[in-house]
Amino acid sequence: MVFATLFQKWYICRAIAIMLRGFWTMVFVLLSQLVIGQTYSGYVYNAEKEGEGIPRAKVYFVDLGKTIITDENGRWEIQDVPSGVNHVEVSYIGFETIHKDIELVEGVEVVIKLEVAHRNLDKVIVSNDGYLHRESITNIESHSISSLTRIPGTTVGQALTNIPGVYNTSIGVGVSKPVIRGLSGSSVVTYVNGLRIQNQQWGSDHGMPITSVGIGNVEVIKGPASLLFGADALGGVLYFVDEPYVEKNTISGFVSSRFESNSLGSVNRAGIKYSKGNLRFNAYGGFDSFADYQIPNGMKVLNSRFYEASGKFSLGYSKKNWVFDLRYNFYKGRTGLPGHTHDSIPDFDSFLTTNQNRRENVPAIVTHNNFVSIENKFFFNNHELFVTLGNTNNNLKEHEEKYFFPDYNMNLNNTLYNVKFRSRWGRRWESTIGAQGMYQMNRNGDAPFTLIPDANYMDNGVFGLIRYRTDLWSVLGGVRFDQRVIDAGDFIENAKYNGFNYSLGFARVSDKTSIRVNASSGFRAPNTSELLSDGVHHGSQRYEIGNVNIGTESAVQIDASFGLHFDDLEIILNPFYNRISDYIYIERTDSIIEGYQVFEYTQTDLAQLYGVDFGFHYHPHFAHWIHIESSLSNVFAEDGNKNPLPLIPQTRINSNISFNFEPATKFKTIEFVLQHKYFFEQNRLGVFEEETGDFHLLDMGINTELDLKNPIMLSLGVRNFMNVEYADHLSALRYLDILNPGRNFYFSIRYQFSKQLKSQ
């Protein structure tokens, strides 16, 4: 008995000792990862010339935020980063940028091969190589802002319409809201670097709350994406990614300015990037100012003027297994709302003027945004932990009659968290679990009117997804549960809305073909505007009434893409079908209150949105200096009784021909771009909607770079070259007979520099 007791005690002590030893071993292993500076290296080669290294190629470690430049032999070397699999973006002028997972093992050289640009054409419609692709198998469009602005749009919202399936609703030039496959407003979620941005986006006059300042890339998920982005991601997601930090021990900067003739507008940017040791920062500022725009007959649209000031600051710090980023965005904008009248029977001529003015006027929307986020990433051998905390504050004032005193004053404060844990299980399996949430407060400030009451939102969601891949196949599936609680005092007390969502898909990608099929769901709980509106919304020129009986809407989309990839030709076909249950929309009624047409939020059992994106890219071998691209985007939308839904974009064909030269002169490169857009007639109309005729738009531009130590980029071009009179189907001004802008010449100049710092 005594022996048994002693043995038991000895056994317990021994077990504890083993556990302690295991614990200390684990601590030692983790600490050793933190303190031992291992070096990893590799080469970037030209895929067409065996063994030829590419000097000055850029290897960007996406999750670590670190950029390495290859030496004269194409060799790169990196220290103080975690071993194991890392995601890199590798680029060099004249070569196709690639995204790739590489495994860092000390003593093993990693070889990365870049295809010469004319070989790889895979970006017409689908480019599943962006920042989000690791957690989504659906079709993701990834574009650099520079590629979307080869012929620059006035605003970032207009630049996005170069992406197939993406459109924008507008009020003049200053208000632009993205539409993805026919859905917009609260159904489209905007992220900037993992931080969800909110700006009362239910309002048709509340435009995109960001400018292109400091933005490097934008990725678009078309269709429901609640698995990764939670409530509201029913129509799609816009995910903006900041420009990366500059490579280690470097300082670089730029100054740029663009002038537009149509609205005497200027877009001005400046930025500086600095990196030394483990510390780095980017800082940017921008100021855009536009006077009233001009329609083709030379008249100006009164009060379509706007200005935007924005700033951005990012601070990064990294140790071997830890990456920290602090990001701050500031935005202030004042946007005039054209089409304003005091008359019960409007005189359309009063909306136009012969004078072009940029002086602050009313009615106008004045917006202040402050976004701040703190990102922490922790890396272990086969695991990564991401923790993002953030706060966004959007103050929106609508001035109807008075310059100093707003009629509406709303402040939307949003505090968010986003935690994600990613693990790799061998070479083929990868899993991610996470939690996301936010606490949102809407408060009405000092103003005589309120459109929506003070309210609090609480969102919480948990998700998990798993991915399996071979060299040819990839399968991904995941599930998510969300709950939104809305508390609006006497109006709604702690109403709960739950959502259960999933995504399941596969991809088969070979050299010549690619097939992707994905089913994903999304849900959107109603917002307080849809539930509780009761007042004149001057920006939309209507009286809006909410409905407290509106419930959650949910959607399921099946999306497929089929691609053929040859050396000089790529063809992509991307059909989709999005089925929305309990679809929420705003409907015009025959009532008038306070002189305004009454619109009521309502819900229908079923809505279906379906269509196709089709595109090709031809780059003939006999003339490598020519690129021909064309894409067709179309969407049909109808309710359960086959009645068309309102505000659905026109079918569009967007074609580009570009000619690229590298003359042996002071001009390093010359690119000539010709762009033609054809908008089909829209005759599938909602209630009280009017038909929109077809129209052609022709744009052209020249982009060149002067071959100097610090390069200067010049661009010159014209939009709407034929001075076509048109009003887009999604323009809110077309009912007032106000046309879109006429011919618009532009000129831009950009100076940039880069300097190596002494290493520590």
Added chain:
Amino acid sequence: MKKLALAAVVLGGLSLTSCNKCRECHYDAPDGTFIDIGELCGEELRNAEKDGYSLGDTLTVEIHCEDH
């Protein structure tokens, strides 16, 4: 670096500089016509928007100051 910092300070200062806001204002007559009252600036404009524009000792009217 010093030049950049100086430029940033100058730009920041300029952006914070406020102008004296002036507007051509009018009020609506009972018959629906606009009656111009000329240009109002700064505090006078602010007070007129807040409390109304005085026509004589007793009559105060609501003004509108947007471009037409």
